[in-house]
Amino acid sequence: DxxxxxxxxxxxxxxGRISILNCDYTNSMFDYFLWYKKYPAEGPTFLISISSIxxxxxxxxxxxxxxxxxxxxxxHIVPSQPGDSAVYFCAASAWDRDDKIIFGKGxxxxxxx
Amino acid sequence: NAGVTQTPKFQVxxxxxxxxxxxxxxxxxxxxxxYRQDPGMGLRLIHYSVGAGITDQGEVPNGYNVSRSTTEDFxxxxxxxxxxxTSVYFCASSPRDISYEQYFGPGTRLTVT
Numbered sequence: 001d002x003x004x005x006x007x008x009x010x011x012x013x014x015x016g017r018i019s020i021l022n023c024d025y026t027n028s029m030f031d032y033f034l035w036y037k038k039y040p041a042e043g044p045t046f047l048i049s050i051s052s053i054x055x056x057x058x059x060x061x062x063x064x065x066x067x068x069x070x071x072x073x074x075x076h077i078v079p080s081q082p083g084d085s086a087v088y089f090c091a092a093s094a095w096d097r098d099d100k101i102i103f104g105k106g107x108x109x110x111x112x113x
Numbered sequence: 114n115a116g117v118t119q120t121p122k123f124q125v126x127x128x129x130x131x132x133x134x135x136x137x138x139x140x141x142x143x144x145x146x147x148y149r150q151d152p153g154m155g156l157r158l159i160h161y162s163v164g165a166g167i168t169d170q171g172e173v174p175n176g177y178n179v180s181r182s183t184t185e186d187f188x189x190x191x192x193x194x195x196x197x198x199t200s201v202y203f204c205a206s207s208p209r210d211i212s213y214e215q216y217f218g219p220g221t222r223l224t225v226t
Binding site: 006009032034036046089091093100101102104106 | 154155172203214215217
């Protein structure tokens with residue numbers, strides 16, 4: 001059973017517009033939620049996180065929103081830039097329990113010129 | 114400061130052969146993990162370690178062994194390679210206090226024929 005779900009395998013967005021990547025989770029014990037970005041032939045890099053006690057965290061052009069009641073989080077990128085074209089992984093951790101990080105399958109974001 | 118290094122970058126094995134994927138980090142991180150990435154499957158946790166001498170299983174541990182004799186090194190051993198282990202393998206490390214913020218190596222692409 002998939003604990004972290006990214007239901008959109010790919011997403012295309014015009015440069016300058018907002019990119020919204022979505023993620024759902026099933027395990028109510030998760031207390032940290034993460035986004036990682038991955039370029040081809042490279043390892044993933046940490047992008048942004050949010051604790052379960054918050055509903056929003058912002059870092060420059062990147063904002064993550066958490067809706068605990070819906071078990072849903074989203075990553076907003078504004079404005080989208082060509083360098084944002086990558087695969088984005090949503091991940092979650094029950095940090096106080098076992099420190100395992102469970103990843104979703106990823107969403108490939110294409111920024112169109 | 115090299116971060117997380119992985120060797121080799123590429124490897125081809127025959128079914129039944131054994132080998133060790135090497136991972137080293139120079140950031141004095143307590144936590145280290147091994148993931149595999151397969152098309153359409155995202156990143157799946159194989160084994161992880163919260164410190165020297167301590168290891169635990171992830172989501173897909175079968176067919177793999179790990180040990181952690183030093184803080185710096187976390188090798189992954191394939192005991193008897195199978196075609197199902199054809200994948201890209203990533204090693205990651207993180208500090209204890211923000212264990213969810215992982216630093217990934219560049220990956221090892223393994224093909225088992």
